Amino acid sequence: MQAHQEAFVQLLLRYQVIRFGDFTLKSGRKSPYFVNAGQLRTGQAIAGLGRAYAAEILRAELAxxxxxxxxxxxxxxxxxxAIGLAEHGRDVPYGFDRKEAKDHGEGGIFVGTAPAPGMKVVLVDDVITSGRSIREAVDLLRxxxxxxxxxxxxxxxxxxxRGRGDKTTLAELRDELGxxxxxxxxxxxLVPYLHGREIDGRVVLDDAGREAIDTYLSQYAGVG
Structure with a gap:
């Protein structure tokens, strides 16, 4: 695991973004862990999150x-x-969409910097499930x-x-959207990194927790 990933995992644990136990997902599926990025709702938390996304953009050398x-x-x-990238000397504009277009003031559906011809865009989202929001955003941008x-x-x-077939949702989106x-x-x-690891005097993921996740993934994990 790379340094920016380790820092990100520490952030997830500090704000209880990832928890282990018995959870019921929106799909009705029983899961031994739960990820809730909505826990990152303070200035310090969102700053750390931005640094993690920026580090991933830089690591992958994305235009x-x-x-x-x-x-x-x-x-x-x-x-x-965008703030995280600026800390590394890359001053990149940001933008987002409205759910409903405005017909007054600045108007339109986009806020911040609107997409322009020839732009190279990196899309950021929280936790992927069905991939619907990414599909819709890519269609909107294109x-x-x-x-x-x-x-x-x-x-x-x-x-x-798994997504709609045997592949993971991420793999399906790569193939579908190009x-x-x-x-x-x-x-x-996350699992091998956290298994047996003590943080603040407690084991984050014990043997039983890892076994539950391994069993879960053996049933539901996708390919790719």
Whole structure:
């Protein structure tokens, strides 16, 4: 695990973004862990999140003329990521969309920097499930201006579960949209890193917890 990933995992644990136990997902599926990026709702937390997204953009050497966050959860991500990039000397504009277009004031559906012809855009979102928000955002961007290139979509955590077929949702999106879709960290990286590790005097993920996750992934993990 790389340094920016370790810092990100520490952030997830500090704010209880990732928890281990018995949870019921929106799909009705029972899961031994739960990821809730909504826990990152303070200035310090969102700053750390922005640094993690920025570090992933830099590590992957992604060309980027615009950081775009789909409304609503992607809005603070886009702002924080742009700030994180600025800390590394890359002054990149950010933008996001409205759920409903305005017909007064600045008008339109976009806020911040709007997509322009020829722009290379990096899309940021929180935790991927069905991939619907990414699909909709890519369609929106590609229809906004000629020759828009959506370079990549970055999410916080990849659960590595099957999408519509046997592949993971991330792999399906890569194939379907023809873009780089990546996560700062995956559950496959988190589990071995946290298993047996003590943080603040307690073991984050014990043997029983790891076994439960391994069993869960053996049932629901996708390929790719």
């Amino acid at each position: 980027c003329d615009l950081v775009f966050g789909p409304a609503y959860k992607g809005v603070p991500l886009a702002v924080a990521t 229809g906004a201006a000629p020759d828009i290139q959506v370079v990549a979509a970055i999410v916080a955590v990849d659960r590595q579960e 873009i780089d879709v990546r996560a700062i960290v995956s559950i496959g990286e």
